Amino acid sequence: ATAATVIDGKAIAQEIRHEIAGEVKELYEKHAKVPGLAVVIVGSRKDSQSYVSMKRKACAEVGIRSFDIDLPEEISEAEVIAKVHEFNANPDVHGMLVQLPLPKHINEEKVLNEICIEKDVDGFHPLNIGKLAMKGREPLFQPCTPKGCLELLSRSGIGIKGKRAVVVGRSNIVGLPVALLLIKADATVTVVHSHTRDSENIIREADIVIAASGQAMMIKGDWIKPGAAVIDVGTNAVDDPSRKSGYRLVGDVDFDGASKVAGWITPVPGGVGPMTIAMLLRNALDGAKRKIMQ
Numbered sequence: 001a002t003a004a005t006v007i008d009g010k011a012i013a014q015e016i017r018h019e020i021a022g023e024v025k026e027l028y029e030k031h032a033k034v035p036g037l038a039v040v041i042v043g044s045r046k047d048s049q050s051y052v053s054m055k056r057k058a059c060a061e062v063g064i065r066s067f068d069i070d071l072p073e074e075i076s077e078a079e080v081i082a083k084v085h086e087f088n089a090n091p092d093v094h095g096m097l098v099q100l101p102l103p104k105h106i107n108e109e110k111v112l113n114e115i116c117i118e119k120d121v122d123g124f125h126p127l128n129i130g131k132l133a134m135k136g137r138e139p140l141f142q143p144c145t146p147k148g149c150l151e152l153l154s155r156s157g158i159g160i161k162g163k164r165a166v167v168v169g170r171s172n173i174v175g176l177p178v179a180l181l182l183i184k185a186d187a188t189v190t191v192v193h194s195h196t197r198d199s200e201n202i203i204r205e206a207d208i209v210i211a212a213s214g215q216a217m218m219i220k221g222d223w224i225k226p227g228a229a230v231i232d233v234g235t236n237a238v239d240d241p242s243r244k245s246g247y248r249l250v251g252d253v254d255f256d257g258a259s260k261v262a263g264w265i266t267p268v269p270g271g272v273g274p275m276t277i278a279m280l281l282r283n284a285l286d287g288a289k290r291k292i293m294q
């Protein structure tokens with residue numbers, strides 16, 4: 001079998017960030033305005049902190065002003081919501097995200113519901129998700145990781161219309177919205193999850209596989225239809241004593257096996273991950289433009 005084309009998410013994300021930086025500059029030259037993004041984190045989870053610091057750094061690199069709010073683990077739900085309201089009212093803040101997961105004593109749904117939809121750059125507000133699911137409606141923002149998956153397909157010249165797509169996973173932040181986006185893009189979509197029987201034979205029918213199960217290397221090479229496009233969202237740490245850190249990141253797909261069969265495949269790391277942040281910057285800029293140029 002011939003080897004798949006490896007989709008370089010890092011390079012594509014870099015290209016997008018370059019485009020965004022140009023548009024941010026133009027916005028400033030024409031309107032003397034800088035897009036503002038509030039990045040709120042609660043608590044000190046290491047993974048969340050590293051995602052948040054990447055997001056803030058990425059903002060700085062393209063000229064988006066980030067409003068950095070670090071709240072302590074013990075903060076009350078009401079205080080987090082008060083912060084959200086403050087940013088809703090701040091005209092210099094065009095977009096806002098609250099890094100998930102929140103500490104257990106804070107109700108995620110309640111907090112996300114308070115973000116005004118015009119600033120909901122993560123696209124997690126139920127109104128934005130609802131519009132994503134409806135024919136003829138457009139959400140103000142599409143969720144970043146799902147949007148990044150579709151952008152990888154389109155920038156790799158992979159058509160979606162009329163294709164069979166299988167999404168592995170149905171979470172609110174990845175699986176479900178990516179399935180909705182694929183339906184909007186005229187694919188025929190099947191969603192498999194932890195209760196699905198015989199998911200491997202369902203995956204075998206897919207022209208496009210989006211893997212978002214959080215199960216390290218569960219999708220094997222012989223589950224992939226020859227020539228299929230495989231987008232691996234999974235980011236799983238597995239023990240690796242040969243590394244200084246003691247671990248390495250792997251996807252939900254067995255890359256070595258699948259890359260012998262697939263037509264295209266994304267690596268982990270360096271596939272979907274960098275796209276998520278690029279799409280966040282895109283959403284932040286688009287939100288700012290919508291407000292400034294209204």
Ligand code: NDP
Pocket residue numbers: 145168169170171172173174175192193194195196199212213214215218233234235236272273274276
């Ligand atoms: P969740 O744990 O919230 O959801 C996992 C989904 O996969 C659930 O719907 C679950 O089913 C399903 N699932 C679990 N086991 C299986 C199985 N054996 N077969 C089929 N489906 C299964 O994870 P997320 O959606 O938040 O994240 C998924 C992966 O993507 C993770 O590895 C995460 O780290 C990564 N990720 C990467 C991002 C990036 O930027 N690259 C961003 C966000 C996430 P059920 O609903 O029945 O429980």
